[in-house]
Amino acid sequence: MKIARLSKITFLFIIILSGTFSGNKLLAQQKMIGPYLQKMSHDEVTISWSTYEGVTEIKNSDKVIQDVSQYQQHQSIITGLEPNTTYTYDVFKDGTDIGKGSFTTFPEEPKPFTFVTLGDTRSRHDVHQKIVNRIIKEDPLFVVNTGDLVGRGNSIPDWEHFFDINDRLIRHTPYYTVLGNHEQNSDNYFNFFSLPGNESYYFFTVGDALFIVLDMDGEDINTPAYLKDENEDEFWQNISRDYFEKEKKWLENVLNLNKDAGYIFVFFHPTYYSIKKSRVAEAEMRREFWGDIFERHHVTAVLNGHDHYYHHAKHGGTDYIVTAGGGAPLYDTDAIQPETVKYKKIEHYMRIDVKKKHAILKAIDINGQLIEEIKVKKRK
Numbered sequence: 519m520k521i522a523r524l525s526k527i528t529f530l531f532i533i534i535l536s537g538t539f540s541g542n543k544l545l546a547q548q549k550m551i552g553p554y555l556q557k558m559s560h561d562e563v564t565i566s567w568s569t570y571e572g573v574t575e576i577k578n579s580d581k582v583i584q585d586v587s588q589y590q591q592h593q594s595i596i597t598g599l600e601p602n603t604t605y606t607y608d609v610f611k612d613g614t615d616i617g618k619g620s621f622t623t624f625p626e627e628p629k630p631f632t633f634v635t636l637g638d639t640r641s642r643h644d645v646h647q648k649i650v651n652r653i654i655k656e657d658p659l660f661v662v663n664t665g666d667l668v669g670r671g672n673s674i675p676d677w678e679h680f681f682d683i684n685d686r687l688i689r690h691t692p693y694y695t696v697l698g699n700h701e702q703n704s705d706n707y708f709n710f711f712s713l714p715g716n717e718s719y720y721f722f723t724v725g726d727a728l729f730i731v732l733d734m735d736g737e738d739i740n741t742p743a744y745l746k747d748e749n750e751d752e753f754w755q756n757i758s759r760d761y762f763e764k765e766k767k768w769l770e771n772v773l774n775l776n777k778d779a780g781y782i783f784v785f786f787h788p789t790y791y792s793i794k795k796s797r798v799a800e801a802e803m804r805r806e807f808w809g810d811i812f813e814r815h816h817v818t819a820v821l822n823g824h825d826h827y828y829h830h831a832k833h834g835g836t837d838y839i840v841t842a843g844g845g846a847p848l849y850d851t852d853a854i855q856p857e858t859v860k861y862k863k864i865e866h867y868m869r870i871d872v873k874k875k876h877a878i879l880k881a882i883d884i885n886g887q888l889i890e891e892i893k894v895k896k897r898k
């Protein structure tokens with residue numbers, strides 16, 4: 519969890535609107551979220567969970583306006599582990615299965631492994647659940663969600679749905695996340711997740727493979743009171759530019775320091791190449807700002823979300839993939855680009871097998887059918 523944003527808040531104040539969540543786990547006597555795994559390395563892991571602490575009822579006359587519930591966030595940082603080793607854990611040791619899970623530490627040396635990427639899981643919970651059920655069968659070493667995990671980052675019921683759907687997966691599989699616009703830069707996101715670095719943009723390694731997560735959403739700043747309509751656009755452009763310039767320098771530095779990486783996978787939420795007409799210009803602006811940075815550093819693949827379909831584009835030797843078929847309503851593909859290699863309007867996820875000399879990226883649809891298979895050579 520991000521300490522700066524937490525301001526030592528111990529309790530999450532949770533607004534449960536009418537129509538409370540009915541997931542089995544939350545109806546159980548020990549109402550809680552998790553446990554779930556993050557910040558895995560070859561010798562360390564963070565196990566997080568939240569326990570329900572109570573509820574405050576807010577009324578107007580006799581009408582209940584909202585129930586404000588409280589969860590307490592917990593985490594255990596386990597150190598001194600052996601690489602590439604499977605462990606079991608039990609955060610309660612109370613004789614029940616509620617706090618039990620297992621994990622496998624990352625390898626320290628280059629070694630074949632499989633990971634999964636999906637995105638935009640924010641709605642259609644039945645679709646999200648089906649995709650998660652398929653991912654569990656893939657038994658990945660870890661999962662990366664390319665953003666828009668939930669519909670509204672400020673809504674705790676949305677997060678309860680998210681964690682309930684993922685419960686069987688994330689108590690056994692580390693889950694890395696990318697900030698999407700629907701996360702609303704909310705404190706809930708930073709409270710629930712423990713991510714490396716500043717948590718908005720960060721990197722981690724598995725053997726000689728480098729994984730970089732970028733934040734293309736921008737800084738969380740309240741609109742200053744002095745802002746007027748006529749200068750608001752300029753203010754936000756300047757603020758965002760400062761933030762992204764700093765992030766770009768950080769990225770260049772990380773890439774320069776990891777020149778020998780066998781594979782480099784970069785994740786961010788909005789697209790670099792869009793085939794949705796209303797977003798083509800926005801993607802072009804993004805490419806103008808970030809330029810050829812991914813190609814110049816021979817990034818293995820860039821993986822985005824945001825546009826709800828599957829899209830594979832290729833430019834300058836780098837594969838740009840949009841994987842955003844995790845649950846949000848699908849978009850029409852109405853502006854195919856010269857860089858487009860393959861596209862399909864379908865719910866899906868990516869299984870990526872990192873091998874000794876190459877990686878195989880498979881786009882797999884919700885029914886288990888292969889959409890596309892991409893083979894990418896190891897960098898060195």
Ligand SMILES: [Fe+2]
Pocket residue numbers: 665666698699700787823824825
């Ligand atoms: Fe989005």
